[in-house]
Amino acid sequence: MRRGSGKFVAGFLALPVLVYLVFVIGPYLQAFYLALTDWRGVSGSPEFIGLGNFERLLGDATFWKAVSHHAILLVVLPLATLGIALFFAFLINAGARSGTRGVWGSRFYQAVFFFPQVLAVAAVGVLFQAVYRPDSGGILNGLLNAVGLDNVGWLTDPDLALWSIIAVLVWQAVGFYVVLFSAGMAAIPKEIHEAAALDGAGRGRMFFSVTLPLLWDSLQAAWVYLGIAAFDGFALVAVLSVNRGGPDGATTVLPLEIWRTAFSFSKFGYAAAMGVALFFLTLTFALLALRVTRRERIDLA
Template structure:
């Protein structure tokens, strides 16, 4: 009887493979620990000190900064605006993006093909993503100008109507910021959902039409369930965007979060406390709260939107 050599990977080969993977990952993991994990851990420590950015050994004050947050009215306004954005920005953006993606990919005469010129429209929708955030903010400062040179107020004044204080009226400023964020984000998700629709076999849409499905039924019973994983990812990304709207708020709005703190968000208050008031300990406490909000939102969204995967 002859003995055959044992099949599979030998211990030496496994060792070499593990050594190669370790060597390959050593540099990026080290850089990640130094430049990402370490600063975040330091922020947790600084949040429990009274550091003002100049002393080498700040005094440890425990949870005093977090207790101070509870009585800070500006902080609660910022939290309110971030929570509103967490709800409104993903909902509005995804609804609009799904509508346009469905129209571009399944809006043809037969209902299973895109409309004429759909590629051109995708480029147009995606164009805001090419612009830097600061450019978008400066652009909409001019659009929302309260005088006759404003793109929106100019026609209103020409018709004899009163100009609208898009950025100067506390009741309107937040909604102006939300509109800009939706305008900037929706094009990317139109392209993302279009890519998801392109991966769905057209036979499924044709079969649904043969069974008598109209456009609305086709969207809610076929398109949306098959795109659910993509929608879930988009929801999380937009939620993270809603927590990180510093540039738009700081550059575009009056008083970097005004008027009367009507557009301020947590990121703006972190910057203000750190680099205007030099309260780095307090700013770090704000950063910790913002971190917990972001992680909590991501976990909650993934939990609530979890459903059985549809294979096709």
């Protein structure tokens, strides 16, 4: 680095770093502080209570119920989304008879799969309210009635509500990962697939022995992203669920409980403690996922 260039780089980065510290790191530090107080969100100095809010969290049944829902999401959302996305991406990119090139119109299929990504979450929620309506006017129940079956309370049955929302989350996310994996598959030299085909590898063997190992970096990143998404779900749960998290807390998630605790019950200190717990849960998952899925990188050069 030439003399004087360090000062130029520092001057160039000073403003972005300052903005990041003020608008990202600052709110984090403020949340950590508020988690140690009993602040109710109105004027006045918060009273410092130490770890009192976190001790209360340990005995909060609603908090642990939300955590259990996140545990289900952490398992089901990545597995279902990545499994479906890999399946469709492989069909699109290796669906021809040779098994080494994509099917005709693959670009169009990618655009169709990606379409749910351009829809606002609120719009998706309203759309699936019509799909999941509990009476015969709902799309799913209308189909069930057509074959002589009774209506199902997709969002009103505590045993079905969470799974119905997970299905929507998967539907909305699959398209992005189809495009992501399609791009990764397109980057694999076709000579590798041709060599595998000459060696007698079928499509299944080619996928598990060739394509999947070469996509591992993309798969690892996708797993982390979906895991982080599994700790969210606020907007879709707020729009789709009965009474925001119902029935009887069957669909509640931590972001929704944080919002409810802060803005409905004016317990901002306790809500901040929930937020801090959510932060460390998400961070722990990301670190563990990167650690567990780490493997030696394959160089195509």
